[in-house]
Amino acid sequence: MIKIESLKKFFATKIAVDDLNLEVPNGVVYGFLGPNGAGKTTTIKMIVGMLRQDQGKIEIDGVDTLYDPIEAKKKFAYVPDNPDIYDNMTARQYINFIADVFKLSLEKRNENIKKYAEIFEMEENLDATISALSHGMKQKIVLIGALIHEPKLLILDEPMVGLDAKSSFRLKNIMREFAERGGTVFFSTHVMEVAEKMCDEIAIINKGKLIAKGTLEEIRASAKDSGSLEKIFLELTE
Incomplete structure (x- = not known):
């Protein structure tokens, strides 16, 4: 689903991502791990088209993200590490905006809004202005917006940050069910326990370089x- 070849990104003289090669297959939950500043978010931003790579190639489902970005974006949903969304919209308006972008039918969007609002316990907040919502509620709205159009690929950057325990549990169930239906989940996390329990495959990046990958x-x-993934992670990154 995701194929990355010889990927590099520079910020002035610093190499943020250094010759990264990675393949993420269909139907898996794939964890992307690394310490702060390792290059995780930079890599994800290049995958989703928010940053342009300086070297290398990224393909999503066979589509080159640099040369056919619109077609590539049709195939995935992205949840950033910080839910900065349109404060003057209501939650429902934002979700409908995403549904409009992906040309989702009225019947299907209403069905999915109802489904995910119930899962994340947001039914009573759908008509609230986004600026009035807490960080955790904004995160839930971004997640609903990502899930509503049923993409092939979910790209999640620290998706559990700000969520309460119940919502985190339900999101993990959604991620597993998504992969079991043939979709692909690519997500970064600092929580080794979550990665150890959730992931079919893992990649570890440190100082811009891929240092381990596989099951x-x-x-x-x-x-x-x-021992535990946490111990292995500390061994590899220190």
Whole structure:
């Protein structure tokens, strides 16, 4: 679903992402891990088209993101690490705006708004102005907007940040069910326990370089410490 070849990104003299090669197959929950400043968000922003790579190639479902960005964007939904959305809209207006962009029918959008508003317990807040919502509620609205048009690929940057325990649990269930239906979830997280329990495959990046990838068993086999993912992560990044 995602294919990255020889990806590089520079900020002045700093190399933020250094010769990254990665393939994310269909039907998996794929964790993208790394310490602060490792290059996770920069990589994700290049995948979704918010940053232009300096070198390398990114394909989503066979579509080159640089040369056919509109077609590539049709295939995924993106949830950033900070839910900065249109403060003057209501939550319902924002979700309908996303549905309009993806040309979702009125019947299907209403069905999905009802479904996900119930899952995230946002029914009573759909007509509230976004500026009046808490950070966690804004995060839920962004998630509903991402899920409403039923994309092939979900790209999530720290999606559990700001969510309460119940909403985090329900989001994890949604991610697993999404992959089981043949979709792909690519997400970054700092929470090793979540990655260990959720992910079919994992990639670890540090100082812009990919330092490990594969299933947890494969990464564990190549590490000196064969314990928890947290211990392996600390070994590899320190």
